[in-house]
Amino acid sequence: MSVKAFELVPAVERDLLMGDKARINIECIECCGKHLYVGTNDCFIHHFHLDEVASSKGKLIYSTQKLLHKYLGLKKPVAELRAASALERLIVLCDGMVFLVDMVTLESVPSAAGGGAKIRGVTAFCVNENPVNGDPFCVEMGVLSSKRRTVQVYMVYEDRVQLVKEVNTPEQPCAVSIDGYFLCLALTTQYVILNYNTGASQELFPYNSEERRPIVKRISREEFLLAAPGGLGKVMLASTKSVYVLVPLPLERQIQDLLASRRVEEALVLTEGAQRNIPKDKFQVLHRRILQQAGFIKFGQLQFLEAKEHFSKGELDVRELISLYPLLLPASSSFMRCHPPLHEFADLNHLAQGDQEKVLRCKKFLISYLGEVRSTDVANGCRDDVDTALLKLYAEQDHDSLLDLLASENFCVLTDSVSWLEKYHKYFALGLLYHFNGQDAAALKLWIRIVDGELQDSTRSDLYEYIVDFLCCSSSIEIVWKYADWALRKDPTTGIRIFTKRPVGKDRSEVNPDEAIAYLGKHSQALLLYLEHLVLERKMQKEKFHTHLVMLYLDRVMLLLSESPTDEGQLSRAREKLQAMLRESDLYRVQFVLGKMESCDKLLLERATLHGKLEEHDKALHILVHKLRDFPSAEAFCIWASSSRDPGYRQRLFHLLLGVYLDGSPPGKGQAAGGGGGEMEMAAVDLLNRHGEVFDAVRVLRMLPESWSLQLLRPFLNRAVRASMHAGRTSQIALGLARSENVQLLHDRLKERRKPIVVSEKKGCHLCHNTFSEPGVVCLPGGVPVHVHCAAQRVRDSPTKRQLANSSNHT
Numbered sequence: 001m002s003v004k005a006f007e008l009v010p011a012v013e014r015d016l017l018m019g020d021k022a023r024i025n026i027e028c029i030e031c032c033g034k035h036l037y038v039g040t041n042d043c044f045i046h047h048f049h050l051d052e053v054a055s056s057k058g059k060l061i062y063s064t065q066k067l068l069h070k071y072l073g074l075k076k077p078v079a080e081l082r083a084a085s086a087l088e089r090l091i092v093l094c095d096g097m098v099f100l101v102d103m104v105t106l107e108s109v110p111s112a113a114g115g116g117a118k119i120r121g122v123t124a125f126c127v128n129e130n131p132v133n134g135d136p137f138c139v140e141m142g143v144l145s146s147k148r149r150t151v152q153v154y155m156v157y158e159d160r161v162q163l164v165k166e167v168n169t170p171e172q173p174c175a176v177s178i179d180g181y182f183l184c185l186a187l188t189t190q191y192v193i194l195n196y197n198t199g200a201s202q203e204l205f206p207y208n209s210e211e212r213r214p215i216v217k218r219i220s221r222e223e224f225l226l227a228a229p230g231g232l233g234k235v236m237l238a239s240t241k242s243v244y245v246l247v248p249l250p251l252e253r254q255i256q257d258l259l260a261s262r263r264v265e266e267a268l269v270l271t272e273g274a275q276r277n278i279p280k281d282k283f284q285v286l287h288r289r290i291l292q293q294a295g296f297i298k299f300g301q302l303q304f305l306e307a308k309e310h311f312s313k314g315e316l317d318v319r320e321l322i323s324l325y326p327l328l329l330p331a332s333s334s335f336m337r338c339h340p341p342l343h344e345f346a347d348l349n350h351l352a353q354g355d356q357e358k359v360l361r362c363k364k365f366l367i368s369y370l371g372e373v374r375s376t377d378v379a380n381g382c383r384d385d386v387d388t389a390l391l392k393l394y395a396e397q398d399h400d401s402l403l404d405l406l407a408s409e410n411f412c413v414l415t416d417s418v419s420w421l422e423k424y425h426k427y428f429a430l431g432l433l434y435h436f437n438g439q440d441a442a443a444l445k446l447w448i449r450i451v452d453g454e455l456q457d458s459t460r461s462d463l464y465e466y467i468v469d470f471l472c473c474s475s476s477i478e479i480v481w482k483y484a485d486w487a488l489r490k491d492p493t494t495g496i497r498i499f500t501k502r503p504v505g506k507d508r509s510e511v512n513p514d515e516a517i518a519y520l521g522k523h524s525q526a527l528l529l530y531l532e533h534l535v536l537e538r539k540m541q542k543e544k545f546h547t548h549l550v551m552l553y554l555d556r557v558m559l560l561l562s563e564s565p566t567d568e569g570q571l572s573r574a575r576e577k578l579q580a581m582l583r584e585s586d587l588y589r590v591q592f593v594l595g596k597m598e599s600c601d602k603l604l605l606e607r608a609t610l611h612g613k614l615e616e617h618d619k620a621l622h623i624l625v626h627k628l629r630d631f632p633s634a635e636a637f638c639i640w641a642s643s644s645r646d647p648g649y650r651q652r653l654f655h656l657l658l659g660v661y662l663d664g665s666p667p668g669k670g671q672a673a674g675g676g677g678g679e680m681e682m683a684a685v686d687l688l689n690r691h692g693e694v695f696d697a698v699r700v701l702r703m704l705p706e707s708w709s710l711q712l713l714r715p716f717l718n719r720a721v722r723a724s725m726h727a728g729r730t731s732q733i734a735l736g737l738a739r740s741e742n743v744q745l746l747h748d749r750l751k752e753r754r755k756p757i758v759v760s761e762k763k764g765c766h767l768c769h770n771t772f773s774e775p776g777v778v779c780l781p782g783g784v785p786v787h788v789h790c791a792a793q794r795v796r797d798s799p800t801k802r803q804l805a806n807s808s809n810h811t
Contacts (some may be wrong), residue, residue: 011049011062012036030090032083035103037090045070045092045106070106082127084139091127091139096146098122100156109159117160121146128178130221132197135184142178151176151183153196167196174209175216177224184224187213191226210644211276233381245758251278255290262301264294288314289342296343300351302358304365311369318370318378319385324348325366328389330416335385367393373403391417391433395424403459404430428459439478444483451490464490477511481519492526500533513540517548528552546587553578554596561602575606582609583640590614604628612641617653621660631683634660635691647694654694655703658684662703674809681708688716693723748781757785765790 016404017038020023028039036048055061072078076095081716083090089109090101100109105309111117128140138158167183175186181197191204191214205228207214215227235293248259251274257269271290275283291314298307299321311321319335322328325348329335345351348578352358370390373379379386387410394402406412406429414437419429427450431443444467449455451464460466468487471480480498487495513534520527531549534540557578560571582593589659594610597603604623611620620641624634638657641652661684684761688695697720710717757779759772766780778791786794 007059009059009061011050012038012064016048016064016066017046027077028080030081030083032103033084035083037081037083037103039081039092039094041077043072043074043076043078043094045072045078045081045090045101047106068106072108075683083124084127084156086137087139087156088424089156089158091125091141091156093125096120096122098141098143098161100126100159100161104598105321111160119143119152119154119161123174124176126177126218128180129218130180132180140178142176142183145174149173151185151194153178165196167194167199169194175214177216177218179218179224182222182224184216184218186216186226188302191216193224204584252286259290259293259297262297264297266293279756290314292316292320296345298364299362300343300345302361304361307365308369312378315378317380317382318373321366321369322385322389323362325389325393328383328392330388330413332413332416333385335382338460363393363397367397367401368401384413387411388413388416392420395421395426395429398424398753400427402429403432404492406436410436425455425457427455427457427461428463435470436792440474440479441482444470444479448483448486465494468494468497469501472501479513484519488520488523488526492523493529496520496526496529496533499530500537504538513545524552528556535581541587543587543589546581546585547589547592548576550581550585550593551596553581554593557603558600561600575603579606579609582606582613586613605630605633608633608637612637617641617656618660621657624659625657625683629679631686635687651694651696653695654687655699658687658695658700658703661687662705684711688713692716692719695720697724702724707794745781749779757783759785767791767794 017026021042023041025041029040030037036049036050038046038048040046045573046066047070049065049067051063053061053063072094074095074097078092078094080093081090083103085103088103090103090106092099092101100117101107102109109117122143123146124144126142128142131138131140133140133155137158141154141156141161143152143154145152149169151167151169151173152163152169155162155164169185169187169192171189172185173185173187177184181195183194183196185192185194186207188209190206193202193204195201203280204226207227212227215225215500217225217252219225229801237246251270255267255271258264258270267290271287275287278286291310295307295310295314295316298304298310311318317335317338319329319333320338320342323335323337324345348359348362352362367390370386370393374383374386374390387405391402391405391410391412393399394405412433414433416536417433418430419431421427427446431446434443434446435441446455447463447467449471450457451467464487468484471483471487474480484495484498487498489495499511499520502511504510516530517527520530528549531545531552534542535549536547553574557571557574560566560574581588590610590613594607594614597607597610603628604765608620608623609627611617611623620637624630624637634657638650638653642653661680664680688700692715695716697717700716704713757777759775759777761771761773764771765787766784767786770787772785776788777785778786778788780791
């Protein structure tokens with residue numbers, strides 16, 4: 001039975017002492033009557049007044065008033081404060097210096113004429129509460145010096161301090177207390193008592209300064225309290241009629257008794273305090289077990305943060321915690337609970353006593369805890385148990401992390417997990433588990449049943465698209481062939497991604513295009529999309545693919561033309577695709593395609609393109625001009641057909657088109673051009689005015705009827721004249737440059753004639769760097785010999801020569 005002897009009552013709250021300063025700490029306190037003095041680490045002294053007040057409930061509380069605070073100016077913590085009430089002084093130790101402070105104003109006391117009021121180089125001091133001096137207005141004080149192995153005794157007056165005795169010690173003292181003439185000292189290795197009046201000394205006992213800090217406190221007259229090594233031995237007690245022995249209980253029993261009464265913190269403090277007296281290995285085992293027990297006590301109190309901390313420090317086998325939750329451990333687990341047990345709970349239901357809110361909170365904690373430890377050393381050796389338990393909790397709680405668990409590396413036991421996922425209708429997640437275990441066929445069967453409505457699982461609304469992407473990335477061609485048909489029947493536009501988005505380059509999983517085309521024969525729309533992928537995206541240069549795609553485009557156009565009524569929008573889009581393919585591809589069988597549409601008069605534009613591919617430009621232009629009367633298309637045909645040819649080829653095509661226009665309305669069969677002209681004449685005029693730079697102006701003037709008005713051809717003639725003048729002037733410049741170069745060469749030749757030119761088999765040509773094999777050479781300016789053929793080649797490649805060659809076609 002524990003008795004509460006004291007109650008903790010706040011006297012000075014944090015805000016009253018330090019406000020919002022986070023780094024301020026209390027270093028020492030001193031109380032004198034109702035006055036409290038506090039020294040802090042920022043070199044301040046705070047003065048408070050305390051009044052005892054009885055509350056309405058009969059409890060004692062304190063009313064605190066802050067009177068003053070003072071900065072000492074030394075920038076070091078205030079180490080110690082002692083009050084000398086008779087002198088109205090505070091004795092202060094700060095920065096290795098003892099000095100006096102007024103108790104009311106907290107001002108430092110100035111030195112008197114007879115002596116100083118400060119002592120320097122001090123490590124500790126104490127006040128003699130049993131003074132030997134009879135002066136009531138004087139305080140005796142013992143001081144330890146930091147520089148000498150001595151204890152100094154001072155008399156402290158109102159305005160000065162006076163050294164009266166100095167006692168040498170065998171070692172450097174580190175703690176002191178004084179009573180009358182007796183000094184109790186803690187030296188470096190032992191405690192001693194000195195009588196500074198007689199000089200007598202007594203060694204008490206040694207201590208280890210590395211293990212504990214020495215304590216020397218005066219308790220009463222001629223009595224001191226010291227921190228001694230070790231503990232008690234037996235204690236014997238006697239009553240009037242009996243004698244008793246107090247036998248200490250074993251440490252473990254004391255700790256277990258504390259844990260049984262839920263006094264977790266005390267049990268841990270007792271355990272850690274006994275570390276020095278227990279062998280290291282034994283202590284570690286004991287400490288881990290106590291921490292684990294403490295964790296389960298906190299767990300039972302739903303204090304999960306503390307429980308997790310104790311579990312972590314105690315290196316708990318996580319299965320001890322999982323085993324509290326019924327059915328979470330897989331049936332194949334070989335785990336057995338620790339004996340003796342770490343807790344008193346049979347399972348979670350026993351702990352919660354039917355409170356479902358407690359059960360839910362405990363499950364949420366386990367989810368969090370297992371999620372943290374599954375990738376750490378805590379789960380080593382039991383990852384299958386951890387991951388299986390986590391999967392079951394995720395499924396039961398409909399947790400978002402279920403898919404993350406199954407989509408990454410996991411150790412879930414398949415046999416246990418399948419039934420649990422089916423129980424909670426997590427069929428998509430079950431498919432992921434099958435996939436992770438290498439059972440892709442089982443996963444696809446399950447997902448297909450969800451899409452077809454046989455199973456209900458709303459995890460993914462885009463499950464069909466997910467299946468398509470899954471098949472696209474599958475490494476098994478057999479699975480692709482098996483399930484692609486279902487995907488294509490469901491939606492050919494999306495399903496074809498199985499083939500079009502499949503990674504290229506992986507030999508074991510790449511789909512052969514010929515096999516894919518044969519497979520897609522019964523899915524016309526998908527086949528079209530796949531051929532577009534091969535031809536337009538992958539740019540495969542195979543005649544059969546290009547011809548097949550053209551024929552599919554043509555079949556689509558022919559089908560739309562046969563419908564009644566015709567959907568003009570669809571027809572227009574289909575013809576645009578066909579025309580683009582006919583123009584851009586050079587690999588399809590042109591004669592074969594032309595034969596397929598020869599009988600269709602509605603595809604004249606496409607036929608014209610095919611004639612152009614066969615270089616039958618007269619037939620193409622005849623269709624465009626005379627059958628379709630589509631003059632813009634005729635001009636576009638000439639530009640397209642000559643797009644990758646030389647300028648002369650384009651000129652011939654445009655002259656051919658001009659001839660078609662002029663032959664289409666010979667003189668006498670229409671109105672004269674000067675009088676407004678017919679449709680063909682106007683098309684010819686527009687052609688010349690728009691593309692005048694392509695034509696040979698002289699040839700055009702010979703072709704045009706004499707009755708045409710020059711005013712109609714003014715833009716064409718203006719452009720032709722400017723071009724002719726420009727070409728002529730360019731030719732004159734090139735000619736002048738050539739003459740200048742010739743003169744310079746003649747000058748150099750005359751200069752070099754008189755100099756000898758040395759040629760040998762060891763000397764190389766400056767242009768080709770090969771050696772000379774015959775005496776005939778050409779000398780460049782500067783006397784450099786080169787081969788005759790090298791010099792001729794250089795002349796042919798000179799800019800002037802090229803300019804002359806290109807300027808011969810001007811008018």
